[in-house]
Every structure is written in C-alpha cells, then in structure tokens.
Amino acid sequence: MEDVKKLEEFQAKIDAEIKIEPKDWMPEDYRKHLQRQISQHAHSEVIGMQPEGNWISRAPSLRAKVVLLAKIQDEAGHGQYLYAAAETLGKSRDEYIEELQTEKAKYSSIFNYPTLSWADMGAVGWLVDGAAIVNQVSLQRTSYGPYSRAMVRICKEESFHQRQGYEIIAHMAQGTPEQKEMAQDALNRFWWPSLMMFGPHDSDSPNMGNGVKWKIKRETNDELRQKFIDKTVQQAEVIGLTIPDPDLKWNEEKGHYDFGEIDWDEFWNVVKGNGPCNKQRLQHHIKAHEDGKWVREAANAYAQKQKNKQLVA
Amino acid sequence: MTKEEALFNYCLRLGDSSLILGQRMSEWCSNGPIIEEDIALTNIALDLIGQARTMLTYAGQLEGKGRTEDDFAYKRNEREFYNTLLSERPNGHFGDTTIRNFLHSAYYYHLFKVLSNSKDEMIAAHSVKSLKEVTYHLRHSAEWVVRLGDGTEESHQKVQKSFNDLWEYTGDLFEMNKVDELLIKEGIAVDLNDVKKEWLKTINEVLDRATLSKPEDAYMHSGRLNAIHSEYLGHLLAEMQFLPRAYPDAKW
Numbered sequence: 001m002e003d004v005k006k007l008e009e010f011q012a013k014i015d016a017e018i019k020i021e022p023k024d025w026m027p028e029d030y031r032k033h034l035q036r037q038i039s040q041h042a043h044s045e046v047i048g049m050q051p052e053g054n055w056i057s058r059a060p061s062l063r064a065k066v067v068l069l070a071k072i073q074d075e076a077g078h079g080q081y082l083y084a085a086a087e088t089l090g091k092s093r094d095e096y097i098e099e100l101q102t103e104k105a106k107y108s109s110i111f112n113y114p115t116l117s118w119a120d121m122g123a124v125g126w127l128v129d130g131a132a133i134v135n136q137v138s139l140q141r142t143s144y145g146p147y148s149r150a151m152v153r154i155c156k157e158e159s160f161h162q163r164q165g166y167e168i169i170a171h172m173a174q175g176t177p178e179q180k181e182m183a184q185d186a187l188n189r190f191w192w193p194s195l196m197m198f199g200p201h202d203s204d205s206p207n208m209g210n211g212v213k214w215k216i217k218r219e220t221n222d223e224l225r226q227k228f229i230d231k232t233v234q235q236a237e238v239i240g241l242t243i244p245d246p247d248l249k250w251n252e253e254k255g256h257y258d259f260g261e262i263d264w265d266e267f268w269n270v271v272k273g274n275g276p277c278n279k280q281r282l283q284h285h286i287k288a289h290e291d292g293k294w295v296r297e298a299a300n301a302y303a304q305k306q307k308n309k310q311l312v313a
Numbered sequence: 314m315t316k317e318e319a320l321f322n323y324c325l326r327l328g329d330s331s332l333i334l335g336q337r338m339s340e341w342c343s344n345g346p347i348i349e350e351d352i353a354l355t356n357i358a359l360d361l362i363g364q365a366r367t368m369l370t371y372a373g374q375l376e377g378k379g380r381t382e383d384d385f386a387y388k389r390n391e392r393e394f395y396n397t398l399l400s401e402r403p404n405g406h407f408g409d410t411t412i413r414n415f416l417h418s419a420y421y422y423h424l425f426k427v428l429s430n431s432k433d434e435m436i437a438a439h440s441v442k443s444l445k446e447v448t449y450h451l452r453h454s455a456e457w458v459v460r461l462g463d464g465t466e467e468s469h470q471k472v473q474k475s476f477n478d479l480w481e482y483t484g485d486l487f488e489m490n491k492v493d494e495l496l497i498k499e500g501i502a503v504d505l506n507d508v509k510k511e512w513l514k515t516i517n518e519v520l521d522r523a524t525l526s527k528p529e530d531a532y533m534h535s536g537r538l539n540a541i542h543s544e545y546l547g548h549l550l551a552e553m554q555f556l557p558r559a560y561p562d563a564k565w
Binding site for chain 1: 332336339343344346347352355358363369386387406407408461463471553556557560562564565
C-alpha cells in the first residue's frame with residue numbers, strides 16, 4: 001500500500017515537471033533505468049576519447065592539435081561529470097567502471113568504428129557530436145535533476161565541438177583532391193553508424209519501458225533520428241559532399257527527409273561486440289586502468305599516512 | 314653571430330622544448346590512471362603546445378623568411394631541433410612521466426622567473442605568461458612526486474628508479490654556449506648556472522618531502538645546444554609530421 005501511494009506521488013511530480021532529486025523516493029526500476037543510462041553515457045564519453053585521441057599526435061597543425069586536445073579534454077570532463085551524476089543513484093564510479101570492463105555495461109557503439117584519416121576528426125565532431133547533441137538537447141528536460149543539469153552544461157560544449165568538426169571537414173572538402181576524397185570517405189563511413197546512434201526503431205527498442213512515462217526520455221529514437229537527418233543534409237550540401245544514401249529525398253508532405261533502410265544486422269553485430277574496434281577499445285581501457293593501479297594505491301596510501309599524522313598531532 | 318641570430322636560436326630552444334614535451338604529454342590522453350589525471354596531463358600538454366606556438370612564431374619573425382609556427386614544427390628534421398634531451402624522453406610509466414615533468418617544470422619555473430625580466434619584450438612577456446602555467450605544472454608534478462615517493466613500497470621503488478634513470482639528462486638543461494654568452498651581455502638571456510642553483514633547491518626540497526634520495530652526480534649527457542638527440546626524437550617527429558610531409562600542398 002505504502003509503495004502504491006509513493007508511486008502515485010512520484011508520478012504526480014513527474015507529470016508536474018518537478019525534477020526528481022537524489023534523496024527523493026523513486027521506484028527501483030526508475031533508479032536502475034537511470035543508473036544504466038547515465039553510466040552508459042559516462043562510459044561513452046570516456047571510451048570516445050580513444051578514436052579521437054588516435055589523431056592527437058598526428059594533428060596536421062599546432063592549432064588543430066590544440067583544438068583537438070581541448071575537445072578530448074572536454075569529453076573527459078563530461079565523463080567525470082556524468083559519473084558524479086550516476087553516483088548520486090547509490091553506486092560508486094569504481095562499480096560502474098567494473099561493469100564497463102566486465103561488459104555488463106555498454107557504451108555508444110559509434111566508438112567501435114576506427115578513425116582512419118584526419119577527415120574522421122571532422123566527421124566525428126560534425127556527425128557523432130551532432131547526433132549526440134540532438135539526443136542531449138532533448139535530455140536537458142529529463143526528469144532526474146542531476147542528469148538534466150549535467151546535460152545543460154554538456155550541451156554548451158558539444159555544440160562547440162560540432163562546429164569545430166564541421167570546420168575541419170568543410171575545410172578539407174574545399175582542399176586538394178586528396179583531401180576532398182578523405183572528407184567524402186569519412187562521411188561515407190560515419191553516416192550510417194551515426195544514424196544508428198539513436199538506437200533501434202521505436203518498435204524494436206528494448207529499453208524504452210517506462211522511460212517515456214517517467215520522462216527520462218522525452219522523445220523517441222525515431223523522432224530524434226529524423227531531427228538529426230533533417231538538420232544535417234543541408235550541411236553536407238553546402239560543402240559539396242554527398243550523403244551515401246540513394247533513397248534520401250525531401251518529402252514535401254511530411255516536411256521531413258525520407259531515408260533508406262538502416263542495416264540493423266550491422267547495428268546488432270557491433271552492439272554484441274563484433275565491431276571493428278570493440279575489443280581494442282575495451283582492452284585499451286582495461287590496460288590504462290591496470291597500469292594505473294599502483295598509482296592509485298600510492299595516492300591512497302599517502303592520503304592515509306597524512307590522515308594518521310593529523311590524528312597523532 | 315648577430316644578436317638576432319642568437320635570439321632566433323634561443324627561441325627555437327624554448328619553443329622546441331615546449332613542443333616536444335607537449336607532444337609527449339598529449340600521448341597520455343585516455344591512458345591516465347584516473348580521469349582527473351587524464352584531464353590534468355592533457356591540460357599540461359595544451360599549455361606547452363601553446364607556449365611552443367608563441368616562441369616558434371616569434372622565431373619566424375626574427376628570421377624574416379616567412380616561416381610559420383607550423384613550418385618550424387612540421388618541416389624540420391631531427392638535427393634542426395633544439396629541445397632539451399629531457400623533453401624527448403619517452404613517457405614510460407606514470408612515475409617516469411611524473412619525474413620527467415617535475416625536473417623539467419622546475420627548470421622552466423626558475424628559468425621563466427628570471428626571464429620575466431628579459432630586456433627582449435617578447436621573451437619577457439612570454440615568460441610572464443608561461444610562468445603562471447609552469448607554476449601549476451610544477452605544483453602538480455611535485456605533489457605526485459611526494460605521493461609516489463611516500464606512498465607504497467612499490468611506488469617508492471618505482472619512482473626512485475625513474476629519478477635515477479632520468480638524472481643523467483639534467484646536465485643538458487644548463488649547458489650554455491656563445492648564444493647564451495651574447496644574449497646575457499644584452500640582458501636578454503640569463504646565466505643558467507644561477508638557474509641551476511635555484512632548481513637544485515627545489516629538487517632537494519621535494520625529494521626530501523618524498524623520502525627519495527638524489528641520484529649521484531655521474532655522467533651527464535649533452536646535445537641540446539648542437540641539436541644532437543636520442544633516437545626517440547626521430548620517431549616522435551615522424552609521427553607528428555606525417556600529414557604535412559605526406560601532403561605538402563594541402564592546407565588544414
């Protein structure tokens with residue numbers, strides 16, 4: 001009985017657009033849904049450092065190097081911020097990281113694709129961050145307070161990243177024939193995986209559950225994907241690149257672009273661990289974590305010694 | 314040698330050391346022991362590459378042949394780089410990187426402190442700005458030296474070994490030649506023997522707090538002044554310079 005009443009009160013708050021805060025009562029499923037979603041988001045920021053980090057040492061100008069470094073640093077900051085938001089749900093960062101490393105938790109599949117040329121730094125910023133923004137703008141209104149506030153802050157930086165990425169690819173699209181080829185190739189490789197970032201069709205989405213009712217998710221996968229496509233097509237046209245979808249066509253009646261069928265076999269394959277870089281990304285993360293073990297232990301031991309000294313004094 | 318020629322070389326020394334150390338630090342991205350440290354290490358990389366840009370741009374102005382920061386960074390070979398031998402040492406483990414940064418940051422800290430009064434306005438302004446950054450780099454690395462030195466038995470041994478291994482590259486930091494001689498007379502450069510005294514005080518003070526011992530002064534490598542480097546630099550440059558070398562007509 002108690003729980004039914006609490007649940008009603010909880011839903012009333014949600015319906016009245018009052019944010020749920022860490023100390024508020026919440027259904028266990030709501031908590032679990034958020035733990036999964038926010039930690040997945042945090043892991044994505046952290047794993048996402050790898051494909052871009054792949055080009056820092058080879059950035060073609062010092063300015064480009066500084067911009068890329070700053071961008072990846074932002075991503076690390078987002079990861080840190082999101083882990084903190086996830087920790088308000090009663091699980092530690094260490095526990096979340098262990099879930100990532102034991103493959104109990106996922107991260108965005110887009111980062112399981114390799115970055116093969118400098119143009120990919122453009123494509124990742126333009127398309128991957130561009131897709132992420134569409135999702136994150138929507139999540140600014142999510143019902144859980146700490147997550148919502150994290151999104152507000154993150155969105156500001158992401159839109160900056162998206163412009164930087166677009167600048168790189170636009171510049172290359174207008175450069176030498178080789179640069180233009182790299183730019184088109186990057187678009188060809190990242191277009192479809194970017195569309196997959198929004199997840200399966202609404203009809204096939206396993207994690208929706210009460211997500212919409214509880215206003216964790218404010219718009220569906222298909223709605224968000226459509227928004228992304230609608231805003232990106234013109235951006236490609238402006239710089240003379242072709243989106244690799246022969247079925248892409250403006251639909252006057254709907255006021256949206258129609259687009260071709262996404263290769264869901266590829267999507268599920270990558271989700272299941274068979275993408276080009278799944279193993280590499282996870283091994284990289286685990287290695288860094290293990291290499292850093294003695295450092296974390298030393299820091300803890302030192303802190304403990306200082307504490308003991310204070311107690312004696 | 315004219316004053317301009319000497320100053321040109323001096324700028325390359327400062328710019329190259331920042332650039333190479335910055336490139337090394339950027340290799341830590343996504344490899345740090347915790348996210349906070351990943352952020353701190355890339356932050357240092359950002360500062361250093363920023364410093365390099367200022368000095369290499371200034372070198373180009375002094376030379377007057379239209380070379381840009383990127384021409385200097387991407388289109389010179391090993392034997393034209395004047396960075397410190399210490400800056401090009403590989404990252405190794407976190408302790409190796411910490412010690413390298415500590416030794417180098419302490420050097421920069423005391424160097425920029427006095428160069429802030431240089432009679433060359435650009436060098437002075439650059440030093441004032443960089444001093445703020447390297448003050449943080451020094452504090453950050455010194456704190457880690459203490460934590461690792463006075464942490465666990467394992468960390469103590471590891472970081473003591475890092476110190477012992479890197480010590481022989483510190484003599485190179487303080488070597489001087491005619492360039493220094495000429496610029497010291499002009500009030501532009503400083504006597505590195507004086508910088509060394511202050512540097513040693515900092516090193517000893519932090520080593521003491523970290524319960525580490527100073528390595529014996531044995532053989533010291535040199536090379537910076539004559540652009541003679543370890544084999545590591547060539548690989549670093551090959552990677553860094555790949556795109557502009559492979560596509561010389563492209564602009565990025």
